[in-house]
Each structure stands twice: as structure tokens, then as C-alpha cells.
Amino acid sequence: MTNLIRDIDAATITKAVYELFIEANTCLGDDVRASLEQALLKEASAIGRGVLSQILDNARIARQEALPICQDTGLAVVFVELGQDVRITGGDLRAAVEEGVRRAYEAGCLRKSVCDPLSRENTQDNTPAVIHFNIIPGNSLAITAMPKGGGSENMSRAAMLTPSAGIEGIKKFVLDTVSLAGANPCPPIIVGLGIGGSLEAACLLAKKALLRPVGTPHPTDQRLAGLEKELEEAINTLGIGPGGLGGQVTALAVHADMMPCHIASLPVAVNIQCHVARHVRKIL
Numbered sequence: 001m002t003n004l005i006r007d008i009d010a011a012t013i014t015k016a017v018y019e020l021f022i023e024a025n026t027c028l029g030d031d032v033r034a035s036l037e038q039a040l041l042k043e044a045s046a047i048g049r050g051v052l053s054q055i056l057d058n059a060r061i062a063r064q065e066a067l068p069i070c071q072d073t074g075l076a077v078v079f080v081e082l083g084q085d086v087r088i089t090g091g092d093l094r095a096a097v098e099e100g101v102r103r104a105y106e107a108g109c110l111r112k113s114v115c116d117p118l119s120r121e122n123t124q125d126n127t128p129a130v131i132h133f134n135i136i137p138g139n140s141l142a143i144t145a146m147p148k149g150g151g152s153e154n155m156s157r158a159a160m161l162t163p164s165a166g167i168e169g170i171k172k173f174v175l176d177t178v179s180l181a182g183a184n185p186c187p188p189i190i191v192g193l194g195i196g197g198s199l200e201a202a203c204l205l206a207k208k209a210l211l212r213p214v215g216t217p218h219p220t221d222q223r224l225a226g227l228e229k230e231l232e233e234a235i236n237t238l239g240i241g242p243g244g245l246g247g248q249v250t251a252l253a254v255h256a257d258m259m260p261c262h263i264a265s266l267p268v269a270v271n272i273q274c275h276v277a278r279h280v281r282k283i284l
Contacts, residue, residue, distance in 0.1 A: 006083070006139035008284055010091030013143070016282050017100025020145035021076065022108045024278040025068050028059040031213040032252075032277045039188055039242070039249040048247030052188075055242070055275055070276045073110040074147025076101045076129035077207070085139035094131060097143075101129045113150065132204065144211060146279040152189065155181035158203050158269040170195060170268050171231065177270045178235050178251070183244020185272045190214060191235065192271035193228075193256040199267055201259060206271035209255035211279050218256060228254040 033056065040052040062069040078097055088096070105112055105126040112126045157177045161169050174193060181189075194205030218224035231254040241247025252275070261267055 004139065005085050005087055007087050007089045008141055009089050010093070010096035012284060013088070013093065013096040013141070014100040014103070016143055016284060017078065017097050017145065018104045018107070020143060020280045020282055021101060021104035021110070021147065024145045024147050024280045025073050025104075025108065025110055026066050027063050027280075028069055028276065029214075029279070031215070032275070033059060035214040035252045036188070036275065039252060043242065043247050043249045045241055045245075045247035047245050048242040048249065051242035051245060051247075052249070059276075068108075068110060069278070070149060070274075071111060072113065072149040072151065073105070073126075074149050074278065075113060075153070076105075076126055077146040077148050078129050078131045079142075079144040079146065079208070079211070080131060080133045081136050081140075081142040081144075082133060083138040083140045084135055085137075086141050093133075097131055098127050098129055101125075102127050141284040142281060143284070144279055144281040146207075146211070149186075149274055149276065152185035152272045152274040155185040156206070156269070156271045158199060158206075158267070160199060161266040161268055163264070163266050165266055167227070169266070171227075171234070173268050174231055174254075174270055175234055175238075177272070178240070179238060181272060182240060186274035186276070187240055187244055188242055188249050188252045188275050190252050190273040190275075190277050191231070191254040192269075192273060193231070193254060194269040194271070195256065195258040195267070196261040197259045197267055198261070198265075199269075202267035202269035203271065205257040205259065206269040209257045210271060210273045210277065211281075212255045214277065215253045216255075221258065224256045224258060228256050231256075 192206040192209040194202040235251040240250040
């Protein structure tokens with residue numbers, strides 16, 4: 001049965017993006033909060049428990065007062081899943097998303113953190129956003145807002161390993177990346193791991209892996225689910241701890257995803273997420 005073409009007005013998209021970025025920046029997700037509460041029970045260090053308690057208190061106050069969870073309200077990353085039977089009316093899809101970001105950061109008094117890479121001149125409205133479009137079957141439109149802070153993004157890395165590096169090379173790259181990051185990405189962290197594809201595909205896999213509910217193992221590949229568990233345990237022996245002040249809980253989770261790659265390559269990317277893991281999804 002053929003889906004009917006469905007019209008969605010650009011103004012509706014702008015409003016949805018606006019609401020998503022306000023919510024993402026002020027309301028920490030239930031999955032993240034639950035993971036932090038579990039970390040508080042597991043952490044042996046008194047200093048580490050103190051840091052985790054402050055993180056949870058901060059999230060509670062931000063939600064109650066509708067204030068930003070963190071002063072770094074992020075680069076606006078947006079994932080758009082566009083049904084092939086959707087027609088955008090009344091404007092341009094990309095422009096509608098950008099306008100939603102612009103309004104959210106203005107009206108929500110969210111810090112504008114986007115600048116020209118060379119002159120460092122601020123764009124003054126947190127645009128342009130980084131928008132990833134994906135065409136899907138059907139006539140729905142799903143939008144995920146992901147404000148991504150600079151501290152954790154700066155500690156992320158990608159590498160083109162040789163196939164001979166294998167699984168052990170991947171593990172070493174992840175652990176080296178987290179060790180080099182130390183306290184900089186505001187631990188406890190969530191580690192997104194992308195394996196395969198090409199250089200840019202591995203980076204996108206790592207980023208999208210962070211959208212999974214915290215601590216949820218890979219749903220279809222038991223090899224990846226086992227790798228996630230092994231890496232999380234290994235990272236939590238590094239002693240970096242909450243806030244980088246020492247302790248047992250450096251990572252809340254490792255989320256991995258994978259796709260086939262060229263026979264001559266083994267692309268690997270690690271996208272580190274701080275404890276303020278902000279992402280909200282809405283289907284129009």
C-alpha cells in the first residue's frame with residue numbers, strides 16, 4: 001500500500017526544534033539520571049561520591065528552575081529522519097531547522113558558542129547547526145536535538161588503523177583516547193565508538209551511538225555488546241573518576257556501532273560525551 005503524501009509546514013518544524021533544544025538544555029534525560037544514581041551507589045571514593053551528588057543536585061535544580069544544566073549549551077547537532085512521502089511546505093527544511101535553533105538560543109538565554117574557525121568571531125545566534133539528514137520510508141518526520149559541549153568533543157579522536165591492528169588495536173585506541181582525555185571531558189563520560197565504514201562514517205557512527213539510552217547494550221550484535229562491557233570495565237580501572245578527581249566510575253557506558261569497511265582499512269572513531277548527555281527526539 002502506497003503512503004499518501006503528507007504536508008508538514010516549515011513553521012511546525014521550527015517550533016519543534018525550538019522546543020527540543022530548550023528541553024535538552026534544561027532537562028537531563030531519565031536514563032542519564034538513573035545511570036548517575038547507580039554510579040553514586042558504586043563509587044567507593046568519598047570525593048567521587050561528592051562530585052556525583054553535586055551533578056545530580058545540579059540536574060534537579062536545572063529541571064525545576066528551567067535553567068541550563070551546563071554553562072556550555074553546546075554546538076547544535078540535529079538528526080533529521082525525513083519520510084520519503086513528506087513534503088515540506090511554507091519554507092525550506094534546513095532553514096526551518098536553523099531558525100528553530102536560533103530562536104531557542106535567543107529566547108532560552110542559552111550561551112551562543114558558534115564562531116568562525118579562523119577569526120573566532122561569534123555568529124551570535126549559535127548557528128549554523130550541524131544537521132544530519134536521513135531519508136526513511138513513510139510520511140513521518142523525526143527530529144533529534146543534541147547540544148554537544150566543546151570540552152568532551154575536543155577529547156574525541158578518529159584513526160585509520162590497519163586491518164592487522166584488529167580488535168586489540170581498537171581496544172587500545174579507545175583506552176588511549178580516554179586516558180589522554182583525563183579530566184577534560186568532565187567525567188563520568190559516555191563513550192561512543194564507531195567502527196568501520198570510512199573516516200567520516202566511523203565518526204558519525206560514534207556520534208549516533210551516543211543517542212542510545214545510557215547503558216543499553218548493542219541490540220543486535222553480541223560481539224559489540226561484549227566489547228562495550230569489556231571496554232567499560234577497563235576504562236573504570238583507569239582511576240580518573242568523577243570530575244577527574246579519582247575514583248572507580250570514569251565511564252557510565254560505552255556504546256558501539258559498526259558497519260562494513262574497505263578491505264585495506266579499519267576506521268575507528270571515539271566520540272566522548274560528558275555526564276550532561278543531552279538529546280531529545282520528537283516525531284512530527
